[in-house]
Amino acid sequence: MVRIARPALVLCAGLVVAVAGCADDGGSTPTHAHSAAATTSGVPTACGVDLTAPVIQSAVAALPAEPVTHAAWSTDPRGFEGNFDPCATLSTVIITVQGATGSSPNQALLFHKGSYIGTATPEAHGFTSLDVDRTTDDTVGLTYKTPGSCNACTDGTVTQVQFRWEGQKVRTIGTPPK
Known part of the structure; x- marks a missing residue:
């Protein structure tokens, strides 16, 4: 089963390299929406969750096939979950493989101010969702x-x-499954 939930969260556009490290930390505050517009190459970008943004398609296209199943990643935004927003500091889009079932691998793509910075974990995991x-x-x-x-x-x-x-950089708080 493919998740198509689209929670109302926000994120933004920018360029940086992500480096994950582990640490233990407490909870966080619920998200809020941005109303200001960001710019991408000098062109104003509307703020708000947009799982159909072209940068997401570019990020998916740059990924190698999922190494365990050898399946290509799905490019259909109807199967994406996340809070990608070109105005947020950090956001995500959770993708799955083409022809996915409920237990198929998912990968969380991370974006800083609308620019793709890498995956949340080196390997894909089934049953991943936005908290x-x-x-x-x-x-x-x-x-x-x-x-x-x-x-x-x-x-x-x-x-x-x-x-x-x-x-x-991105700091990991907690330990993802292995």
Whole structure:
């Protein structure tokens, strides 16, 4: 099953390289929307969640095939989940493979001010979703179903991880599943 939820969160456009590190930290404040316009190559960009933005398609096209299944990543925005906003400090789009089922691998793409900076984790994980309550303008919260947990059960074990923009890089708060 492909997730098509589109939570109302925000993010922005800019260029930087992401570097993830692990740390343990507390919760975060709920997100808020931006009303100002950003610019991309001197052209004003409307702020707000937009999972159809061309930069997302470019990021997906730059990824190699998923290494375990060898499947190509889906480019259909109807299957995307996330809060990509060209005006947010850090945002994400969660993608899956073409022909996905509910347990297919997902990959979270991270964007800083609307520019693609890399994936949240080196490897894809099934059952990845945006944690709206732990996401802010500069922090993306993701929830991963813990490997080995019942994937068909509503009470399966989850791992919550946050990715926070800190000036020039992304810091990982928590430990993603292996």
